[in-house]
Amino acid sequence: MTKRLPAAVLWDMDGTLVDTEPYWMRAEIELVSEFGRTWTHDDALKMVGMGLWDAAEVFRAAGVELPADEIVARLTERVREQLAQHGVPWQPGAQALLREIREAGIPTALVTMSIRSMAEDVVGAIPFAAFDDLVTGDEVAAPKPHPEPYLTAAGRLGVDIADCVAIEDSPTGLAAASSAGAVTIGVPHMLPLDGAPADALWESLDGRTLDDLVEVAIGKWARA
Incomplete structure (x- = not known):
């Protein structure tokens, strides 16, 4: 049958x-660091699987003083840069x-x-x-x-x-x-x-x- x-x-x-999760984590750390804040590995783990606009609000609460759309765009572009540089893992x-x-x-x-x-x-x-x-x-x-x-x-x-x-x-x-x-x-x-x-x-x-x-x-x- x-x-x-x-x-x-x-x-x-x-x-x-x-x-790609390590690419996202690197992008997150770099973004938060621009605003003089610290973003740990444990902080990044909490973002795994989360919608990007929901995540943007978490970053805004953590001190990233940018509109949500810009946060999403910047994180995504940084990950795309790493894909282009290192290849698709x-x-x-x-x-x-x-x-x-x-x-x-x-x-x-x-x-x-x-x-x-x-x-x-x-x-x-x-x-x-x-x-x-x-x-x-x-x-x-x-x-x-x-x-x-x-x-x-x-x-x-x-x-x-x-x-x-x-x-x-x-x-x-x-x-x-x-x-x-x-x-x-x-x-x-x-x-x-x-x-x-x-x-x-x-x-x-x-x-x-x-x-x-x-x-x-x-x-x-x-x-x-």
Whole structure:
């Protein structure tokens, strides 16, 4: 009997597809330092998975005397500069799994709280047609952990979110995907995912296959 496949696979970007969190942290430290303040590694960890405009308000409260839009623009441009300088730091196994999903004919969308220009930089570096659509932080009214980004992705692809699998690295992202109704796979990176709403936790995407992903989905659907 042919296994039921997901209607779509929805990917987070920063920390899941690419290891850009150190780039963001460097950009944050540089920005806060301009205003004579200190930004620690622990401060930066609190920003992981947060919507950029929500994060901007945290920076404003920490003494960055700039409008929120300018904070978002400056952080994003600094990360894009690092991508151009150092290359795109792919997470182990991410491209291989994404390629296998695509070759199976399963629709995909990137669901990221980064803005579209940066998402397009990353997607443009993938050597195959990786995504049918991009949902970015500058296109949604409510960022993760709100379900809107994932519901938007499913709507654009014309599929039921309950038939989709979402891959995320942060508690915030998993909360968004789970509350939307997707099957969730957590791949911890900068933050532990203990207690996060994941249907499966994978230590890494390295060596993971479409069969592994389908197994998680079928298990969730059987319990529904």
